[in-house]
Amino acid sequence: VQLQASGGGEVETGDSLRLSCVASGRTFSSYAVGWFRQAPGKEREFVAAMRRSGGSTYYADSVKGRFTISRDDAKNTVSLQMNSLKPEDTAVYYCAADRTIILSTIRWASSFGSWGQGTQVTVSS
Numbered sequence: 001v002q003l004q005a006s007g008g009g010e011v012e013t014g015d016s017l018r019l020s021c022v023a024s025g026r027t028f029s030s031y032a033v034g035w036f037r038q039a040p041g042k043e044r045e046f047v048a049a050m051r052r053s054g055g056s057t058y059y060a061d062s063v064k065g066r067f068t069i070s071r072d073d074a075k076n077t078v079s080l081q082m083n084s085l086k087p088e089d090t091a092v093y094y095c096a097a098d099r100t101i102i103l104s105t106i107r108w109a110s111s112f113g114s115w116g117q118g119t120q121v122t123v124s125s
Helices: none
Strands: 003-006 009-012 017-023 032-038 045-050 057-059 067-072 077-082 091-098 119-124
Touching: 003 091, 017 032, 017 091, 017 119, 032 067, 032 077, 045 067, 045 077, 057 067, 077 091
Parallel strands: 009 119
Antiparallel strands: 003 017, 017 077, 032 045, 032 091, 045 057, 067 077, 091 119
């Protein structure tokens, strides 16, 4: 599956942004999806993930309660609603997908085989 992320931008502390990721392919509903981010000089880190639509969602502690991952399989889209943004949320955000995810590894970037190109989110103080 090919992924195309969008929705990044420059905002101020406390603002909201919604990232979207559109996937190609007819079997998107069978893919687990996730969002990761990478700040300058840091490793890529897990943000949020979910397996099937209506299934459980998983979040990094740093974003829990502020970010919400969702998917619309009819539109082959996964979204990340980001509220109460902080300067430490500044990073390039990547969407990812894979058909076979072991639940215990869903927070690992290495578990995902398909990646979008990334979209920059900058939060100023």
